[in-house]
Amino acid sequence: MSVQRPLQLLTKRASPSHLQHRPRIWQPARTFATPGMVVPPVTQNNTGAKGPTAMVFMNMGGPATTDEVSGFLSRLFADADLIPLGPLQNYLGPLISRRRTPKIKKQYANIGGGSPIRKWSEYQAEEMCKILDQTNPETAPHKPYVAFRYANPLTEEMYGRLLEDGFGNGRGGRAVAFTQYPQYSCSTTGSSLNELWKWRQRMESPTRNQNLEAAEAEGSIKWSVIDRWPTHSGLIDAFAENITAALETYPKEIRDSVVLVYSAHSLPMSVVNRGDPYPAEVAATVWAVQQRLGFKNAYRLSWQSQVGPSAWLGAQTSDTVNNFVKKGQKDLVLIPIAFTSDHIETLFEIDQEVIHEANELGAEGRVRRAESLNGSPTFIKALANLASEHLANDEVCSRQMGLRCPGCKNERCLASKKFFMGQGVQNNAALTL
């Protein structure tokens, strides 16, 4: 269920006062803006179209080169939404990130010198926007942006580009924050939204945020959010396609006895016990994929990449695989189920650590991995379908987004949820519990 934008807000945004000094023609940008590039300003045209629309892909990101590893890790360990280290966060965060930098640099060197997540995110966003320009002419042109939480382009860089491109700061315009984490966690999507809210406050004049009606009148960017999509049918199709392709690498006579091991990034138990929705949403994705595959293969969901000595959600992927292999179940397909493209956790942790260790235990190359979604045309079509529906229905966000974790004590969550829900809901008090 989603929350829809009241009509009067949309009509106000397209008011002729926003149009007076703007050129009427927009050429859809097919490439990402680079510093120094001349970009035409946003125009809300006067024929009833609601575009242009900024489509912002939010994700954690990854260092594109080994030189960026240190900055990436220091941002990551400073984020209490992702890795809660308690009152000593500001001391422990930098300490842990400094200690881990040399080891993580080697891992990125081993996967080709950097993370491919930026390349894939930009490609997916651009391809999706091309489809949206055809399917949703009323909000066209759709302009792709990427905002990473811990690596370039950071949220503030993306926001700067939006302003340079003519959105906001008195000129209005619509932007969709589209999480690339299909399953919602306050550690991932929640953290990205809190960051987006922070930079929106800083970069579009804080005084405007005292009063949403005034903000609207002054032409701030109007945000809506695609905050979760764990069982979207196109996403499930894309996963099922890649799993089927992996299963086809096994001889036909043993194919149905291959065990599917779905692997998602783990969470600290302190986050799980706070009531974070992620474990349930990941399980929903797994169940939907299994249904699409007709439950032909037995499966398990396991969790990877835990950091530090505190308790994290298990069973761990590496233990799960090792235990299966030791018991004689060597035919296993590993499926990254919570990320939309390759990253260090697939290319290094699964491919070079988990599978290597399984082979050392005697798996004989029978533990394999399903390809990540990356450039899958089925996946890109799914992104476009999801966004198309969101735009056509004038959704603000899912109704679920207004509900905080039962154990949440973070005032930023309350403020950012109120802000994003307030972008279209007149009375949101009851929704941000």
Ligand code: FES
């Ligand atoms: Fe989940 Fe704040 S930690 S809503």
